[in-house]
Amino acid sequence: GNYPLDDYPLASRLSYFLWSSMPDDELLELARQEKLGDTVVLQQQVLRMLADPKANALGEQFALQWFGISQISQSLKPDPALFAEFDVALASSMQKEVTEFFNYIIREDRSVIELINADYTFVDQQLAKLYGIQINDPGFIKVSWPDDSRGGILGMAAILTSTSQPNRTSPVLRGKWVLNQLLGQTVPPPPPEVPSLADSSGTTSGLTIRQQIEAHRKREECATCHLTMDNLGFGLENFDPIGRYRETDQGIPVDTLGQLPSGETFTSVKGLKELLVSRKVDFLNTLSRKVAGYAFGRSLNEYDECLIQTCISALKDNDYKPSALISTIVTSYQFRFRYSRGGVELAEAATP
Numbered sequence: 001g002n003y004p005l006d007d008y009p010l011a012s013r014l015s016y017f018l019w020s021s022m023p024d025d026e027l028l029e030l031a032r033q034e035k036l037g038d039t040v041v042l043q044q045q046v047l048r049m050l051a052d053p054k055a056n057a058l059g060e061q062f063a064l065q066w067f068g069i070s071q072i073s074q075s076l077k078p079d080p081a082l083f084a085e086f087d088v089a090l091a092s093s094m095q096k097e098v099t100e101f102f103n104y105i106i107r108e109d110r111s112v113i114e115l116i117n118a119d120y121t122f123v124d125q126q127l128a129k130l131y132g133i134q135i136n137d138p139g140f141i142k143v144s145w146p147d148d149s150r151g152g153i154l155g156m157a158a159i160l161t162s163t164s165q166p167n168r169t170s171p172v173l174r175g176k177w178v179l180n181q182l183l184g185q186t187v188p189p190p191p192p193e194v195p196s197l198a199d200s201s202g203t204t205s206g207l208t209i210r211q212q213i214e215a216h217r218k219r220e221e222c223a224t225c226h227l228t229m230d231n232l233g234f235g236l237e238n239f240d241p242i243g244r245y246r247e248t249d250q251g252i253p254v255d256t257l258g259q260l261p262s263g264e265t266f267t268s269v270k271g272l273k274e275l276l277v278s279r280k281v282d283f284l285n286t287l288s289r290k291v292a293g294y295a296f297g298r299s300l301n302e303y304d305e306c307l308i309q310t311c312i313s314a315l316k317d318n319d320y321k322p323s324a325l326i327s328t329i330v331t332s333y334q335f336r337f338r339y340s341r342g343g344v345e346l347a348e349a350a351t352p
Contacts, residue, residue, distance in 0.1 A: 002337045007031035009338075014042075014330060017295045018049045020057035039331050046327045050106060058106055059099035062294050067181060069095060069158045079167040083242050085130070086161075093127040094158035094243070100140050101156070111320040112287060113280060116152045116182070117273045120144045130157060130244060148270040149245055154178075154236065155269065157243030163233075164241035169249075171213060171233025178232045182276060184286035187229060210234065210255055231258035235272030284312045288325060295329050307332050 005013065011031040015023040023031070027045065035041045049055060064070035073091040080086070100122035105114055122142050128135045131150070135141060145151050153159055163173040179185040213230050235258045240246050248254060258272065259265045266272050276283060288311035293300055300308070311328050318324035329335055 002339050004037065004337055007034050007036045010036045010336060013335065014045065014049070017330070018046070018058065018326070019052070019054040020061050021054060037336075042331050043327050046330050047323060050109070050323060050326065055106060056099070056103045059101075059103035062291070063098060063102040064095065065294070066290050067098060067153065067159060068177070069098060069162050072158055072162055076161050077166050078161065078164070078242050082167055086242050090126055090130065091158075091161075093124050094156070094161065096124075096140060097122055097127055097156055098153070098158050101153070104142070106322050109321045109323050112284070112315065112322055112325070113277060113320050114152070115287075116154070116276050116280075116283065119148070119151050121150070121156065127157065130242070132245065149238065150269070152273055153182075154273060155239070155243075160236065160239045160243035161241065167241065168209060169237060169239070169241050171209065171230050171237060172226070173233070174236045175229035175231065175233030178272075178276070179229055182286060183279065183282045184289065185282075209249075210237070227261050231260055232272065234258045235266055235269055238269060281312065284315050284320075288312055288315070291325060292329050292334075296334060304334060307334060 008028075008031045011023040011027045014036075015021060015027060026048075027036075030036050030041060030045070036045075072095050073088050076086075076091055078086045101118070102115070104110070104122065105112065105118075120142055122140045123131065123133070123135065124140050125135060125138065128143070133143065133146075135143065145155075149155075159177065160174070163177045164170050165173075176187050179187055213226070235256055237249070237254045237256050238245055238247070240249075246254060256269070257265065257267050260275075264275060266275055285308060288308050289300055292304065292307065292311065307329070310332075311325050314324040314328040315321070
C-alpha cells in the first residue's frame with residue numbers, strides 16, 4: 001500500500017525536483033534530524049531552494065521541456081538563403097532568453113501570468129539585433145519592451161522559430177503550440193490522406209499563407225481542429241520565421257485577424273495575449289499539470305485531479321506566485337508518499 005517517504009528519500013526527491021542535483025548539507029542535516037516530515041519545514045525549504053542559483057535548473061530542464069525547445073540548436077533549420085543571420089550562436093541565445101525569463105519569474109516569485117503578458121525580457125547583443133533594439137552590455141540583460149508588439153513567451157524567437165517551416169511561418173504549428181503548451185488541449189494528427197500545405201515562402205499561385213490555410217480547412221475532416229488552431233496562429237503572423245517583427249509579407253500587409261468558434265476576435269498579438277489571460281484558468285491548469293508531472297516523474301492520473309484543483313486555488317489565493325504552486329506540490333500526499341504492491345516498490349520520484 002501507500003507509505004510515507006523517509007526523510008532522506010524525501011530530501012532527494014525535493015532536491016532533484018528543484019535543483020536537478022543531489023541535496024545540499026542543510027537538506028541532509030534536516031533529513032538526519034527527521035524534520036522533513038514537518039509541512040512547515042518543507043515549505044521553508046522550498047522558499048530557500050527556489051532562491052538558490054541551483055534552482056536555475058527549473059528553467060534549463062523543466063521550462064525547455066515544457067515549451068518543446070530543449071534541442072533547438074539541432075532541430076531548427078531556417079533556410080540559410082533567406083535567413084543568413086541564423087546560426088548555432090543565435091539559436092543558443094534564443095534558448096537562453098527563455099531560461100533567463102522563466103528563472104527570473106521563479107526567483108523573484110512574480111506572477112506566473114507574466115509568462116503570457118510580461119512587458120520585459122532578457123537579451124544579449126545578437127538577440128537584441130534580431131529584435132531591432134540596441135544594448136551595450138555584452139551579456140544577457142533585462143530589457144523592457146517599448147510597446148505591446150511583443151512580451152511574454154509568445155513574442156520570443158525560440159518559440160516563433162520552432163513553430164515555423166524553414167522558409168515560411170506556420171499559423172497551424174503556432175496555433176497548435178498555443179493549444180497544446182499553454183491551454184492544455186490535445187490536437188489529433190491530421191487524416192493520412194490530407195496533403196500538407198505547399199512548402200513555399202510568400203505565396204503560391206497568388207495565394208497568401210492565410211488563404212492557403214483557409215482553403216485547406218474547407219475540408220470537412222480538417223475544419224474542426226483548424227478553426228481554433230489556425231486563428232490562434234494568425235495572431236502571431238506579425239513575426240517572421242525566425243521571430244523578427246514585420247508589417248508586411250511579400251509586400252502584402254500581414255493579416256493578424258483571428259476569430260474563434262466562440263465568436264471571440266483579436267487583431268494582434270496583444271489581443272491574443274488578452275484572450276489567453278481571460279482564459280487563465282486553462283493556463284493555470286496546464287501549468288499545474290506540467291509542474292506536478294515533472295515533480296513526480298510520471299504521467300498524472302485520475303487520482304491527481306484533486307491536487308491539480310488545489311494547485312489552481314493556491315495560485316489564485318497567492319497572487320499567482322510560483323512558490324505557492326511548488327509548495328502545494330511538495331507538501332502533497334503524492335509527493336511525500338510511495339506506493340508498494342506485492343513487495344515491489346513503484347518509484348515515482350523525479351529522476352536526475
